[in-house]
Amino acid sequence: MKKTALILIFILVFTSSVYGRSRNEIVEKGSVKKAGEAVSAELVIKPVDEVETGAYVEIEFENAVVFSQEVIDGNGNADEIGFNGSGRGYQYEGYMGYRWNGKSGFGDVMSGKVISEVPYKITKLSDYKIRVSLCNVPAEYAGKSLSKYNNSADAPYYSIPLPVYVKEDGYIRIKMSGKVNDTSLTYSNYVFNKSENDSVVTTEEITETTTEEVTKNENISKVNKVSVTIGSCNMSVNGNNIEIDVPPYIQSGSWATLVPLRAVSIALTDGYSGKGSINIVSWDADTKTAIIKSGSKEISFTAGSGYVNIDGEETLMENGVKAEISEGRMFVPFRVLGEVLGAEVDWDSSTKTAYYN
Numbered sequence: 001m002k003k004t005a006l007i008l009i010f011i012l013v014f015t016s017s018v019y020g021r022s023r024n025e026i027v028e029k030g031s032v033k034k035a036g037e038a039v040s041a042e043l044v045i046k047p048v049d050e051v052e053t054g055a056y057v058e059i060e061f062e063n064a065v066v067f068s069q070e071v072i073d074g075n076g077n078a079d080e081i082g083f084n085g086s087g088r089g090y091q092y093e094g095y096m097g098y099r100w101n102g103k104s105g106f107g108d109v110m111s112g113k114v115i116s117e118v119p120y121k122i123t124k125l126s127d128y129k130i131r132v133s134l135c136n137v138p139a140e141y142a143g144k145s146l147s148k149y150n151n152s153a154d155a156p157y158y159s160i161p162l163p164v165y166v167k168e169d170g171y172i173r174i175k176m177s178g179k180v181n182d183t184s185l186t187y188s189n190y191v192f193n194k195s196e197n198d199s200v201v202t203t204e205e206i207t208e209t210t211t212e213e214v215t216k217n218e219n220i221s222k223v224n225k226v227s228v229t230i231g232s233c234n235m236s237v238n239g240n241n242i243e244i245d246v247p248p249y250i251q252s253g254s255w256a257t258l259v260p261l262r263a264v265s266i267a268l269t270d271g272y273s274g275k276g277s278i279n280i281v282s283w284d285a286d287t288k289t290a291i292i293k294s295g296s297k298e299i300s301f302t303a304g305s306g307y308v309n310i311d312g313e314e315t316l317m318e319n320g321v322k323a324e325i326s327e328g329r330m331f332v333p334f335r336v337l338g339e340v341l342g343a344e345v346d347w348d349s350s351t352k353t354a355y356y357n
Contacts, residue, residue, distance in 0.1 A: 038082045038165045039064060039172065045158040050139035053105065057178035060129045060279055063245075064164035064172045069124045072163050081165045090163040092119040106136050106156075116146055116154035122163060126283045127328065132160055134180075168245055175279060226267045226343075228259050228334070230352035237267045246327045248334065248354065256321040257347070257354055258331035261290050261301060268341050268356060269294065283330075290323075290330040292341070299340050301332045308336055 045057070066072075067082035067090070074089025076082070084090070092100050100109065100119030109119055119135040137156050146152040166172065227236045228248050235242045244263040251258050262281045266272060269280050282291045288303040300309040301323040307314040308323075323332045334354040338345035343356040 035166055035168050036081065038067075039162050041162045043160045043162060045134075045160065046143070046155065047137050047157075048143040050142055051134055051137040051180055053136045055134045055136065055178070055180040056131055057134070057176055057180075058125065058129060058131045059162070060175045060177075061162075061164055062128070062173040063167050064162075064174075065127050065167050066124050066130055067163045067165070072122050072124060082163060090122060090161045092117075092121065094119060100135060102133050104135070106138055106141070109135060110146070110156070111150055114151045116152045116156055118156045118158050120158050120160055122160070124163075126285060129283075130163065132158075134158060168243075177279065224268055224270055224357060226264065226356040228264065228354050230257065235263060235267060237270075237272055240272075242267065242272055246329045246331075249326070249331075251321060251324070251331075251333075254319050254321040256319060256333045257335075257352075258321075258324070258326075259334040259337060259354060261292070261323075261330045261332045261337060263329075264334070264337055264356070265292050265294075265341065268338075268343055288325065290332075294341055297340075301330060303330065308332075308340060310340060 043059070068076055068080060070076040071080050071082045071084070072090045074084065074087050074091065076089075082090075092098075094100070094109065094117070095113045095115060098109065098119075100121055102121045104119075106118070118137055121133045123131045123133070125131050141149060141156055143155050145155060162174075164172075225236070225238050228244075230249060231247050233244050233247045235244050242263075244260060246260055248257060248259045250256070265281050280292055280294060282293070283289070284291065290301050292299040298311055302309075303323055303325045306317050306320065306322045308317055309315075317333060317336055321333045321336075323330060325331070335345050335347075338354075338356045346355040347353070348355065
């Protein structure tokens, strides 16, 4: 199979100056480290090989929340975070206000105009994840000047805004995956917004990843020592402190200790150090179900249900405990979560702390 490659170019500029739209940069305007502030940034992708119809990338964010689909499309309300003005959103807008329909091809939308930016379409998948569908780019134009095609001296590229706002003061991390030319793509964790004064230039290449490699990466040995305490937003992972956005608590009625599913799952598989995947958990908004994929095992919890589903088989959890959503996060009993992920679990009643491994 022909190798597929996309070149991502990042230049992070942390300054109080205002920068215009740029082909080669992710630009942050001013400090966006404060909770509730929209991120002004763009992700630039330069294809160096053919991009076929149906290609997409998915971007998952940590410590950043995706705007509503209405705001992304330009149909939101003025009081929503990220509102750009009536009719102005974050979708591609080309010559004469052209909005890509997700179907028209390169030849339909790029000819006849002196332009090099290729259309994209953003779809919100969850509060922390978007899918960006990419218009195709023929092999004969990828990485090459379009001067003989539409008089543009530049090579084709995608310039995708990040439609998110900061959830808590601090850095933002993204992880990308996707599919181009029937090839699955993975991209390691990328952290930005770590300093207000540093400029960082990074070039990354997304390349073909085999199923064997993906399985190896996802099947992380669960040897991490993790602890969480009732009422505390500090989680310990192998002795290192990780701040989580919502603390564990005691569930009314069952008196069970509930922990944030996503944070603990990532910690147990070492996702916070970059050795494991922050994509171990996915969310089905229609059924309010959190799905954990750990190695070959698939585990799911549904809000309001007293059952845990392991590889299609449901098991009733003890003492009438149910998974539930609190402060926008899925919470599940600490012992059940640890056991289904293969961790040894312990509880210190004096400190109200749950220990894994």
